[in-house]
Amino acid sequence: MSLPQKNQMQILPNTPATGISFHRGYGLRASTTPTGDGLHSADLVIEQPGRPPQAFASLDLFYDHEQAIHYATVWGRIWVDSKT
Numbered sequence: 001m002s003l004p005q006k007n008q009m010q011i012l013p014n015t016p017a018t019g020i021s022f023h024r025g026y027g028l029r030a031s032t033t034p035t036g037d038g039l040h041s042a043d044l045v046i047e048q049p050g051r052p053p054q055a056f057a058s059l060d061l062f063y064d065h066e067q068a069i070h071y072a073t074v075w076g077r078i079w080v081d082s083k084t
Contacts, residue, residue, distance in 0.1 A: 018031040018032060018065075018069055019031070019070075019072070019073055023076065023080050024081070024084050025048060025049070026046055026048050026076075027046070027047040028072075028076040028080075029045040029047075030044050030069045030072035030073045030076065031043045031044075031045075031069070031072070032062075032068040032069060033058075035061065039063060040061065040062050040063070040065045040068040041057070041058045041059075041060075041068065042058070042059040042060050042071045042075070043055075043057050043059065044056045044059060044073075044076050046076055046080065054079075056072075056076075059072055059075050
């Protein structure tokens with residue numbers, strides 16, 4: 001097993017995560033966190049090679065975990081588009 005290179009992203013297609021995608025060279029890892037009252041928090045980690053990850057927790061709340069994943073992914077793409 002080799003260690004990741006300094007400029008290599010930590011988000012890989014086989015990484016166990018709820019939703020992984022790539023947009024304009026950024027890795028997007030969307031996940032959900034149950035809130036205890038039946039809702040799911042949309043959470044997101046954005047990575048770019050050679051830079052520290054950006055983490056965003058509780059972007060919004062949803063009744064369905066799939067909606068939360070979709071929202072976090074779309075939100076991440078908008079964030080990337082605003083930075084590039």
